[in-house]
Amino acid sequence: MQYSFKEVEKKWQKNWQEKKLFLAQGSADKPKYYLLEMFPYPSGKIHMGHVRNYTIGDVAARFRRLQGYNVLHPMGWDAFGQPAENAAIKNKTKPDLWTHKCIEWMKLELEKMGFSYDWNREVATCDSSYYHWNQWIFLKMFERGLAYRKASSVNWCPSCETTLANEEVIDGGCWRCHTAVEQKNLEQWFLKITDYKERLLEDLQQLKNWPDKVLAMQGNWIGKSQGVQIYFRLKDNNKVIPVFTTRVDTIFGATYIVLAPEHPLVKEIIQGKPQEKEVLKFIQKAAKEKKNIRAASDVKKEGVFSGSYAINPVNREEVPIWIADYVLMEYGTGAIMAVPTHDQRDFLFAKEHRLAMRIVIRSTSSQDVEDMAEAYEGDGEQVNSGEFDGLSNQEAKIKIAEWMEKEGIGKIETHWRLRDWLISRQRYWGTPIPIVYCSKCGVVPVPEQDLPVKLPADAPFTGEGGSPLGKVKEFVNASCPKCKSVARRETDTMATFFDSSWYFLRFCSPKFIGGPFEEKEAAYWMPVNQYIGGIEHAILHLLYSRFFTKFFQDLGMVKFSEPFERLLTQGMVLKDGEVMSKSRGNIVDPDSIIKDYGADTLRLFMLFAAPPETELEWDSRGIEGAFKFLNRVWRIQENLKEKSDPQLVRALHKAIKKVTEDFTDFKFNTAIASLMELTNAIYQSGADKEVFSQLVIMLSPIAPHFCEELWEILGNKESILTASWPKFDPSLLVEEKVTMVIQVNGKVRSKIEVDQNIAQEELRELVLKDAKLTPWLENKPLKNFIVVPKKLINIVI
RNA sequence: GGGCAAGUGGUGGAAUGGCAUACACGAAGGACUUAAAAUCCUUUGGCCGUAAGGUCGUGAGGGUUCAACUCCCUCCUUGCCCACCA
Numbered sequence A: 001m002q003y004s005f006k007e008v009e010k011k012w013q014k015n016w017q018e019k020k021l022f023l024a025q026g027s028a029d030k031p032k033y034y035l036l037e038m039f040p041y042p043s044g045k046i047h048m049g050h051v052r053n054y055t056i057g058d059v060a061a062r063f064r065r066l067q068g069y070n071v072l073h074p075m076g077w078d079a080f081g082q083p084a085e086n087a088a089i090k091n092k093t094k095p096d097l098w099t100h101k102c103i104e105w106m107k108l109e110l111e112k113m114g115f116s117y118d119w120n121r122e123v124a125t126c127d128s129s130y131y132h133w134n135q136w137i138f139l140k141m142f143e144r145g146l147a148y149r150k151a152s153s154v155n156w157c158p159s160c161e162t163t164l165a166n167e168e169v170i171d172g173g174c175w176r177c178h179t180a181v182e183q184k185n186l187e188q189w190f191l192k193i194t195d196y197k198e199r200l201l202e203d204l205q206q207l208k209n210w211p212d213k214v215l216a217m218q219g220n221w222i223g224k225s226q227g228v229q230i231y232f233r234l235k236d237n238n239k240v241i242p243v244f245t246t247r248v249d250t251i252f253g254a255t256y257i258v259l260a261p262e263h264p265l266v267k268e269i270i271q272g273k274p275q276e277k278e279v280l281k282f283i284q285k286a287a288k289e290k291k292n293i294r295a296a297s298d299v300k301k302e303g304v305f306s307g308s309y310a311i312n313p314v315n316r317e318e319v320p321i322w323i324a325d326y327v328l329m330e331y332g333t334g335a336i337m338a339v340p341t342h343d344q345r346d347f348l349f350a351k352e353h354r355l356a357m358r359i360v361i362r363s364t365s366s367q368d369v370e371d372m373a374e375a376y377e378g379d380g381e382q383v384n385s386g387e388f389d390g391l392s393n394q395e396a397k398i399k400i401a402e403w404m405e406k407e408g409i410g411k412i413e414t415h416w417r418l419r420d421w422l423i424s425r426q427r428y429w430g431t432p433i434p435i436v437y438c439s440k441c442g443v444v445p446v447p448e449q450d451l452p453v454k455l456p457a458d459a460p461f462t463g464e465g466g467s468p469l470g471k472v473k474e475f476v477n478a479s480c481p482k483c484k485s486v487a488r489r490e491t492d493t494m495a496t497f498f499d500s501s502w503y504f505l506r507f508c509s510p511k512f513i514g515g516p517f518e519e520k521e522a523a524y525w526m527p528v529n530q531y532i533g534g535i536e537h538a539i540l541h542l543l544y545s546r547f548f549t550k551f552f553q554d555l556g557m558v559k560f561s562e563p564f565e566r567l568l569t570q571g572m573v574l575k576d577g578e579v580m581s582k583s584r585g586n587i588v589d590p591d592s593i594i595k596d597y598g599a600d601t602l603r604l605f606m607l608f609a610a611p612p613e614t615e616l617e618w619d620s621r622g623i624e625g626a627f628k629f630l631n632r633v634w635r636i637q638e639n640l641k642e643k644s645d646p647q648l649v650r651a652l653h654k655a656i657k658k659v660t661e662d663f664t665d666f667k668f669n670t671a672i673a674s675l676m677e678l679t680n681a682i683y684q685s686g687a688d689k690e691v692f693s694q695l696v697i698m699l700s701p702i703a704p705h706f707c708e709e710l711w712e713i714l715g716n717k718e719s720i721l722t723a724s725w726p727k728f729d730p731s732l733l734v735e736e737k738v739t740m741v742i743q744v745n746g747k748v749r750s751k752i753e754v755d756q757n758i759a760q761e762e763l764r765e766l767v768l769k770d771a772k773l774t775p776w777l778e779n780k781p782l783k784n785f786i787v788v789p790k791k792l793i794n795i796v797i
Numbered sequence B: 001g002g003g004c005a006a007g008u009g010g011u012g013g014a015a016u017g018g019c020a021u022a023c024a025c026g027a028a029g030g031a032c033u034u035a036a037a038a039u040c041c042u043u044u045g046g047c048c049g050u051a052a053g054g055u056c057g058u059g060a061g062g063g064u065u066c067a068a069c070u071c072c073c074u075c076c077u078u079g080c081c082c083a084c085c086a
Helices: A005-019 A048-066 A082-091 A095-112 A128-143 A193-206 A212-222 A248-253 A266-270 A276-288 A344-353 A393-407 A519-525 A540-554 A590-597 A599-608 A620-639 A646-664 A668-685 A689-699 A704-713 A760-769 A771-777
Strands: A032-037 A070-072 A147-157 A162-164 A182-191 A224-234 A240-245 A256-259 A303-312 A317-324 A335-338 A410-416 A435-438 A442-445 A477-479 A486-489 A528-534 A564-570 A573-575 A737-744 A747-755 A784-788 A792-796
Touching: A005 A095, A005 A599, A005 A704, A032 A048, A032 A519, A048 A070, A048 A528, A048 A564, A048 A573, A048 A590, A048 A599, A048 A646, A082 A095, A095 A590, A128 A147, A128 A442, A128 A540, A193 A212, A193 A540, A212 A540, A212 A564, A224 A248, A224 A335, A224 A393, A240 A248, A240 A256, A240 A335, A248 A393, A256 A303, A266 A276, A266 A303, A276 A303, A276 A317, A303 A344, A317 A344, A335 A344, A393 A410, A540 A564, A590 A599, A590 A620, A599 A620, A599 A668, A599 A704, A620 A668, A620 A689, A620 A704, A646 A668, A646 A689, A668 A689, A689 A704, A737 A771, A747 A760, A747 A771, A760 A771, A760 A784, A760 A792
Parallel strands: A032 A070, A032 A528, A256 A317, A528 A564, A737 A792
Antiparallel strands: A147 A162, A147 A182, A224 A240, A224 A303, A224 A410, A256 A335, A303 A317, A435 A442, A435 A486, A477 A486, A737 A747, A784 A792
């Protein structure tokens, strides 16, 4: 009999659903385990990346259930976002209808994979019962001054009169009409994540079970740097230009300074100078450029001389002030001191514009400015640095900083790379920001009891003429909550990262109406024991989630400071060495694999082909292999013996040990390998029902439908989900005889089987008598005799 | 430019100081079959050898060690993430 996956998978999916076997409930007598995979954007179709992510999670969830944990394994939808709006424009539908349709389809696809979710806890961020609490959280942040308004630029298409996301700007033009994109300044909402920078950095140390890679990326993103703020005075008047540097040891080599084109002092210093016109033209040009074009490394560094000079405070030297687009107003003070000899960007710029250079740190290579091919950014001895000559630059860094602070020409400072988080989006399909603008009272928050501010169901979608929300009169026109006079409602919505920054808490009590989550439930389930998702979220999503958690901690709503105890970032799915993607046209549709081989085969292949963290190369022949293995296991049931050989029982216990360890560490590929070995052993000697049952239980997290069916065939009345994870008997793993390898000078020359507790002396005698060794040992003095118990002997001659 | 990974048979990968290539794919041969598929069994890193066996071999080079895929140093290549971040 062949294993007919179609009927079997359908049968058990129905059965699990009817018996509600995946619902999580609080329980006093079992330890809890909260397992979470990053929830998807409901595009309507799952791809192999989803399949991999959710298979890894599902196996872990099923494994923990069998081990006796009380498991929470929820799923939901990150449902707001631009694609729904674009679909509405294109297909003349509504984002709401489109999104819910997609959710429906996608849920069916997830169910076809046999994932063990507690669907009673399903949430969709686009439902007002969810985004209500986005608005509530926003108000709490507003109350505490953590949400504020400030002007910031957006990509703007003047023809469509709409804002554009970075990815909608193609070669500087609008993706729809190709009109040149402009930068437009708008008042927008920010969250003051920078208030949490120290804690966000410090608490990274708690995250012992996060990949080092992610910790490093978060650390770099927060970007703490110690340096000195240096005051350069203008030569013409006494105005000060502060610059920040982490390399104060190079200050004596600062031969010019550079201001960002947007720097507030630019207009003043060029006034009346012959260069004025040229500079103004340059500023206009720079303003049109997108920031990330300006940031591209292959673009030539452009700049103009301002006509003014500043004084280098350490040596009273006059240095020219330049304006250049490679300095950004958003970073540091919007001005830099340039040290061409010891900073590569400055070096290139100085060469291009023939600016002065001076070496202040001696390197082993070039002593002469003329023959420098590139900047020297390494360590060395100070030269041309006044009283600091002769010191190592690392020492000088400290001494110079202290001296400058004493002289009042600099200040030791800590700078951070982290910026506040811009959450305003000029879009319809997102959470409305609960704010009203009153002509008398100004910015007024919507009172808590008036939440949620609901998205109007009918809004016009044309893709032109500004935000659709702004065109719905009933929405925009509001009365001021304070004075009841005519007011205008905020029409910006929140970035969707806001929604996903706390959904893991919502899953603890998804239907709670008294707040974002029930504190008692969160206290029981949180923190998430294991979080699983793609590396692309290593920075933003994880950082924001950590920020929100700390905010809830400050509100006294949770007692912990980090949301995710362990993190696993799964690798990408490749085909022919390239990431599977629509644009490359190398997609393999999970649905077609389910149709041809079944979900269990797909799950098995995904886990066997590579360890979870590494890239996975899609191989259709590998799918065949996985399918063959399941059928091989299937056939065992047709030929069960009365009693297994003791040899096989030992093999079983060895497998139990290995598989348990590997499942715990997410090493599914080697776990499967040992299940295959056990299967091969069963083919050699035949197995009884007892041994086979244990194999089926161990395989069931990976191939759940398949194992349920076998479990039933084996005569069990209850679902395999109620079974217990097998335990191994350590006494069966102890071997009396061990095979030891004998090496001569590190090369294997022979093997010997001995009693595992053999005495050193006896072993030595036995080994030296070994005839195979005589050609190697003859007439050579024995220098050393190394024994690694139960493993190996190395004879050194 | 910065950060982080990774580099092992024809292929995916295993071994993280102690027998390199577990497990699988592919390939070759055999059994069953009228035949094919499926299945089962055997072989399968290179070179020399009929064989026993020898020898080389984990991106390159050096080092530590009785012993290195594994640890250290230098370099090369690829991938991912971030980036004129001062």
